Amino acid sequence: MAKAAVMTGIDQPLEIRDDVEVESPRAGEVKVRMGASGVCHSDLSMVNGTMMAATPIVLGHEGAGVVEEVGEGVTSVKPGDHVVISWVPQCGECFFCQRDQGYLCEQANAALASGGLLDGTTRMTSKGGPLSQMAASGTFSEVTIIPAIGAVKVPDDLDMKVAALIGCGVLTGTGAALNTATIRPGDTVAVVGCGGVGLNVIQGARIAGATEIIAIDMNETKLALAKEFGATQLVNAGETNPVSRVMELTQQRGADVSFEVIGLGETIEQTITMTRRGGEAILVGVPRMDVMLTLPAFFGVVLQGKSIKGCWYGSSNVQKDVPKLVDLYKKGELKLDELISREIKLEDVNEAFDAMKTGEIARSVITY
Numbered sequence: 001m002a003k004a005a006v007m008t009g010i011d012q013p014l015e016i017r018d019d020v021e022v023e024s025p026r027a028g029e030v031k032v033r034m035g036a037s038g039v040c041h042s043d044l045s046m047v048n049g050t051m052m053a054a055t056p057i058v059l060g061h062e063g064a065g066v067v068e069e070v071g072e073g074v075t076s077v078k079p080g081d082h083v084v085i086s087w088v089p090q091c092g093e094c095f096f097c098q099r100d101q102g103y104l105c106e107q108a109n110a111a112l113a114s115g116g117l118l119d120g121t122t123r124m125t126s127k128g129g130p131l132s133q134m135a136a137s138g139t140f141s142e143v144t145i146i147p148a149i150g151a152v153k154v155p156d157d158l159d160m161k162v163a164a165l166i167g168c169g170v171l172t173g174t175g176a177a178l179n180t181a182t183i184r185p186g187d188t189v190a191v192v193g194c195g196g197v198g199l200n201v202i203q204g205a206r207i208a209g210a211t212e213i214i215a216i217d218m219n220e221t222k223l224a225l226a227k228e229f230g231a232t233q234l235v236n237a238g239e240t241n242p243v244s245r246v247m248e249l250t251q252q253r254g255a256d257v258s259f260e261v262i263g264l265g266e267t268i269e270q271t272i273t274m275t276r277r278g279g280e281a282i283l284v285g286v287p288r289m290d291v292m293l294t295l296p297a298f299f300g301v302v303l304q305g306k307s308i309k310g311c312w313y314g315s316s317n318v319q320k321d322v323p324k325l326v327d328l329y330k331k332g333e334l335k336l337d338e339l340i341s342r343e344i345k346l347e348d349v350n351e352a353f354d355a356m357k358t359g360e361i362a363r364s365v366i367t368y
């Protein structure tokens, strides 16, 4: 039996259940004893209905742990290995994986939509019924089963809390800057939203060689953190119009590359508008499904030669990018410890959501 945090319905606090039965891994799967799990805004987006969920479901997708058991045919990892969980398992064989777009893997996409593993079924039960697993993971559980292709081996001496954060916020944020966008040395970058993901966009932009990094948030604590992560200009969007301020800071041209890392229609429009002619607007935040974009097609896009690009999982190739990020962290070029605002227990997960809503913290991390 394992303890897990279960979502039972929209806007309901997660239920902490200790009767969760976790099956043995089937062929191509592994059982992971969780070490740590970050609480990402996408978990909150499941709870508040921004993203669809097949309830009851074990939430959590930003995690790391130790492999306890492997299913038939698994050779990529073995019991005792420390792994980061990739919530986009990348099969390496489908149309997208073959084009080095593993973040769009067809198998991962099907799993995400089903609330189960690669075959659409799930390995957890509670109160006599099946539990779905968020994004083929379900890291808000002491133990979980994931596809072996979603387990990325990391060094044994890497702190589990840090490893967990790599699994979503870090891969997504740094990947947005280093993979999705084309940032040239000397560029001016604007980042709208400086939460757990946005702070990683900022440090990714710094690593890519951006000279000016304009951080935009409504929360002063976040802006102070943004400065620590490499921002050179801070804009409080609650006090100043962020688009006008970015124009002012760029001789009215706009930023070379701008990132939206919140998921609101209003801030997406601001982000596109504050991007210069010929520049790139990268959309990372996950908006509600009914949010539509209306743009002046000629004056806003065509005449401006402007690119608008969606970013899913930092356009990452997890088997290549995770070791690269671990290396950057070990060299001191990537700040990961500084992302951890609070270390909490699984029972405190609902409070972590409350803290996230205030915008005060970068990440709460559950340790098991």
Ligand code: PAD
Residues within 6 Å of the ligand: 040, 041, 042, 045, 168, 169, 172, 192, 193, 194, 195, 196, 197, 198, 216, 217, 218, 219, 222, 237, 261, 262, 263, 264, 267, 283, 284, 285, 286, 287, 311, 312, 313, 314, 356, 358, 359, 361, 362
């Ligand atoms: P977070 O809640 O930690 O950060 C959001 C930040 O936005 C906070 O600092 C807020 O203060 C700030 N904010 C809110 N409203 C405004 C506003 N109007 N103007 C300026 N700032 C504002 O979230 P997060 O960093 O965990 O996640 C950010 C988004 O990224 C969220 O939508 C999440 O679902 C998404 C995400 N996308 C992917 C992907 O693959 N595209 C992966 C992971 C997370």
Ligand code: ZN
Residues within 6 Å of the ligand: 040, 041, 042, 043, 061, 062, 168, 169
């Ligand atoms: Zn996430």
